[in-house]
Amino acid sequence: MFDVLTVAALADELTGTVLDGRIQKLGLVNGTTVAAEVYANRRRHALVASADSDDPAIWLADRLPSTDPGLITPFGLQLRKYVRGGFLIGIEQPALERVIRLSIVKRLAGHNDHEANELDDDEAEIDPDDAQDDAPWSAGMNRVELIVEIMGRHSNLILVDGDGLIMESAKRVTSRMSRVRPVLPKLPYTMPPPPDKPDPRRLTSAGAESLLAGGKPSATLADVLVRGLRGVSPQIGREVAFRLTGNAGIKLNAVSPEMTSELARHTRNLLEPLLTRTWQPVVYKQEDVAIGYAAVPMSHLAAIANAEDVASVSAAVDALREVGGDAGPRDHAQRRARIVAAIDRECEKVSSRLHSLQEQHRRSAKTAQLREWGETIFAYLWHIQPGDSQLVIDDLTIPLDPALSAKDNAQAYFDEYRKAQRAGARLPEHIAEAETERSYLRQLRVQADQAEGFAAIETIRQEFDEHTGGRQPVGERPGNRSKKQAPRRVTGLTEVSGNVIYIGRSGRENDQVTFDIGGAEDTWLHVRGVPGSHVIVRWLRPAEDEDERAVETAAALAAHYSGSRTGGLVEVDVTRRKNVRKIKGAGPGMVTYRNERTIAVRPQDEASLKAEGRLD
Structure with a gap:
């Protein structure tokens, strides 16, 4: 997890390892990933920085990944001219930011005859100890900063000159893409705006x-x-x-x-x-x-x-990485970890969108005030003089545009009111959709975290891939993707009285367990308020009264296959399957239910329940 702790630790590690080193080799692994060989402390180090939207990072790899010499981009050309062959003289992490600023100095062609020949730095290896005797970052050296911003889909690598102007970046951000912070050549570099939150x-x-x-x-x-x-x-x-x-x-x-x-x-x-x-x-x-x-x-x-x-x-x-190679994860655990990480990133994006929608909804609550202000201005037109900046009526103060007439000020508030009303009309619907999507992703994460074996992990991967519209989890490459599997049939566990318990291990399986396997009078269970599996008890002899021992056994399994697996007592909701309804338009396994009762149980897996004689 590249959070502020990881980035701060990496900044300290880089300072103690490659500071004052010479960047001997440098190339692009792909359009958003740079790899450099830095010679420092009489050792070669492989420094990698990536602005990949799904997997941004900066670290010292155990080997230099393969670069693509045929990949020529404006960003790559600028790096070759101003960074390769230079010295890394500064490493800084702004407080509480996932940003590392690398300061590099280099003598450009024209300052020194031997540099003017533009030696191929991939082959010329100069001992930095000899170079440092000449004070390489003294007069005549050009200084730039390579700024590594590790911020999910907004991650970027930005090259900035000595005047603080952007020279080039791995990702150009136009004013249409971001009105707050465009990233384009010749614009001043500004840090990402800090959130207004406590330290x-x-x-x-x-x-x-x-x-x-x-x-x-x-x-x-x-x-x-x-x-x-x-x-x-x-x-x-x-x-x-x-x-x-x-x-x-x-x-x-x-x-x-x-x-x-x-x-x-x-x-x-x-x-x-x-x-x-x-x-x-x-x-x-x-x-x-x-x-x-x-x-x-x-x-x-x-x-x-x-x-x-x-x-x-x-x-x-x-x-946790396969640097520069084409191999996929080494085994199931590694594969599962990468899918979990991809789900976490997607969930973070949805949470950010939800927060933005909730802020818009909060602001839209003030739209009625805009209409009231417009009506008040019309009611007091006679009271407003040309050039007035506000209208004060009793305890009410209404801002005015001095350049507009009183009538135009009122009309401006009415126009703003109608615009806000149109924008806010669908906000509750969008908020509900985002909340449902976040709940679905949290459910999928729990199931991915608990998936065992290739088939179960692959089922989760395919379900996540479908949800994101084809974006692949980290480590999945187009040539390595498995063919889509047909949904596997969920097998049941026979409870000691002969009733059969079915457990969904993915969203698709939850749908299958609840709506294909479960009958209207069968019992449905789910941990209360926490992502987890749907569990069905298929009664051997459907009756008005449920077998409470069988229900408790199923509840223990529901608790085990949930986000509360490591907790103590876990609350589990119990209802008849006929009371469960699928949420229209939501992801697999997303339901609403009613007429439930709640019981408290301790999570138990199949093995412990068999040892107690509660499962055959």
């Missing part, structure tokens, strides 16, 4: 209380932290939630108001390395394969995987 490193009990009070009760604590604090990533949010409650996916309505002091303390403690600059990079493995990493230990990952200390954050990043 989590200085979070107080009062700040935590305000944060919780402003969140939706149905939201997870992790999401509230991500939305409410600057620089907090989903992984950081889940870790704080886990340290506080032992449940990374806990809902806000389950967090006690008395926990605010501890919430603030855990948040500060987790981000303390940003102040102390002490790092403990860790890779988390399942079945001896890396599935995640962090710059500092993460308890919620350690609860589901084996923690392994590594020498550097780059080593942790490299453990």
